[in-house]
Amino acid sequence: MKNIIIILSFVFTISSYSQSIFDVARSGDVDKLEELYQLNNDTINAVDHKGFTPLILATYNRQTEIVEFLLEKNCNINAQDLSGNTALMGVCFKGDFNIAKMLIDHGANVNQLNFNNATALIYASTFGHKEIASYLLKNNADKKIMDNRGNTALKHAEMQGNTDIIALLK
Missing domain, CATH: 1.25.40.20 (Ankyrin repeat-containing domain)
Incomplete structure (x- = not known):
């Protein structure tokens, strides 16, 4: 039972980082993005329920500074959403x-x-x-x-x- 709680806590923590990265990508908060990246640098390639990555959301929402940061950190530039x-x-x-x-x-x-x-x-x-x-x-x-x-x-x-x-x- 203790192992299940630890696993669920880990999944929830990763999910929280991943989920908030999408809000950051839309809003353009570079400081928050840097913070999330420092906690988990894989978060820059996270995928939401529509297949959107932070880069896809940042470009669509015209968040130039976020795009620059993600590109500097070598995010997956050719990632595809659920429509490709x-x-x-x-x-x-x-x-x-x-x-x-x-x-x-x-x-x-x-x-x-x-x-x-x-x-x-x-x-x-x-x-x-x-x-x-x-x-x-x-x-x-x-x-x-x-x-x-x-x-x-x-x-x-x-x-x-x-x-x-x-x-x-x-």
Whole structure:
């Protein structure tokens, strides 16, 4: 019985660290992140119930300082959530060029596929983020990749009427 209590205490403690890391990633509290990292440096690669890592949440919530810290600590930059989306895909949806550049410059896979075979370039093209799309292309993003419906980044840009991106992709 004593062993069960010790194990449950350990699981609860780890769970508490992991759970709070997600709030920190959303809110941008770098000091708290540093504290959590010092307690358990594996916490930077924790995964919540949706498969989100702290990096995915930080990029989606435009928490630049958190992203910088996580990248400096060598978090899993290409981790995928339960839909197969990465931090780079999330930022291509949201449109923050500086964070997208940081991720790409730190080695994010620009041709990673999610579970619908979409890429970061497809997201940037769909949502009209020309500067990100251009930087992806400069960093070897493959504009010929098709999603599971057979649509390339160009086709997505055409469907959305994103003329600047259409010109970029042609």
